[in-house]
Amino acid sequence: NAGVTQTPKFQVLKTGQSMTLQCAQDMNHNSMYWYRQDPGMGLRLIYYSASEGTTDKGEVPNGYNVSRLNKREFSLRLESAAPSQTSVYFCASIHASSYEQYFGPGTRLTVT
Amino acid sequence: DAKTTQPPSMDCAEGRAANLPCNHSTISGNEYVYWYRQIHSQGPQYIIHGLKNNETNEMASLIITEDRKSSTLILPHATLRDTAVYYCIVRLNTGFQKLVFGTGTRLLVSP
Numbered sequence: 001n002a003g004v005t006q007t008p009k010f011q012v013l014k015t016g017q018s019m020t021l022q023c024a025q026d027m028n029h030n031s032m033y034w035y036r037q038d039p040g041m042g043l044r045l046i047y048y049s050a051s052e053g054t055t056d057k058g059e060v061p062n063g064y065n066v067s068r069l070n071k072r073e074f075s076l077r078l079e080s081a082a083p084s085q086t087s088v089y090f091c092a093s094i095h096a097s098s099y100e101q102y103f104g105p106g107t108r109l110t111v112t
Numbered sequence: 113d114a115k116t117t118q119p120p121s122m123d124c125a126e127g128r129a130a131n132l133p134c135n136h137s138t139i140s141g142n143e144y145v146y147w148y149r150q151i152h153s154q155g156p157q158y159i160i161h162g163l164k165n166n167e168t169n170e171m172a173s174l175i176i177t178e179d180r181k182s183s184t185l186i187l188p189h190a191t192l193r194d195t196a197v198y199y200c201i202v203r204l205n206t207g208f209q210k211l212v213f214g215t216g217t218r219l220l221v222s223p
Contacts (some may be wrong), residue, residue: 004155033211042199043156043213058210090155094211099144099203101211103155 002026004104006091012110013081021076021107023091031094032074033101034058034066036087043090049074081111116200121218124194130187132217134200137181143204145176147185149196150216156199159185190221 007022025032030051035043035058045058047066055066063085065077078085091104117135124130136145146161160167160174162183167174173186187194199216203209 035213042215045210045212048210059212088153092155092211099146099161099209100158101148101156102158106153106155 004091004093004102006089006104006107008107009105010108012112013078014112015082017081018077018079019081020078021089021091021109022073023075023104024073025091025093025102026072027093027095027102028071029093029102030071030096032068033092033094034064034074034076035090035092036060036085037090037106038087046076046089078109081109083111085109086111116202116214118198118200118214118217120215121220124187124190124219124221126192126221126223127189130190130194130219130221132185132187132198132200132219133182134185135182136200136202139180139202140204141180143202145174145180145183146201146203146211147172147174148199148201148213149194150199151193151196156213159198190219192221192223195219195221 004025033048034046037043044060049055049068052071067075089107092101094101144161144163147159148156150156160172162174176183197216197218199213
């Protein structure tokens with residue numbers, strides 16, 4: 001049981017480039033989330049998916065798009081990266097009964 | 113979801129109990145209190161949660177006041193590896209709920 005996995009672990013982009021952050025969970029959880037965490041700050045919710053086939057905006061969705069590809073996978077796309085998107089990105093899923101949220105190890109993104 | 117208030121930082125000596133407070137005065141009757149922690153640069157880790165009764169697991173104890181307006185997370189014998197940011201969150205446990213993180217309490221455990 002790998003839990004929540006994220007790829008890549010590190011990425012450097014130039015302003016204007018695009019990329020997709022991948023997230024997968026093998027716990028059969030319905031709900032998945034994308035957060036960003038800036039240095040010294042708490043986590044902020046970017047997008048979430050309550051169940052397969054649905055996605056919704058969180059607190060800070062501008063500049064991002066998401067795809068819930070299937071129950072396991074939830075990807076986050078930056079269409080035109082900006083320096084303000086330099087951050088650590090965490091994916092998470094939630095257990096339907098206990099409501100415990102499980103987090104991936106994070107993707108450290110730098111936009112120059 | 114109800115708002116929570118936590119002190120920005122606390123210190124604790126290794127081997128002593130760490131008591132981390134959280135105020136959630138606007139909590140509604142069916143909202144649970146959750147605690148997570150984030151050790152440097154890692155993803156947050158679930159610790160414990162409760163509704164109204166005190167809870168204990170292998171990591172910590174959670175004490176919720178009778179009026180449910182505040183709670184305390186207790187790490188009974190803090191170790192250096194417990195140095196982390198601790199987040200207190202309240203949420204409903206029905207249907208789909210976003211989990212909103214505040215800025216938490218930075219706990220420093222010293223030798």
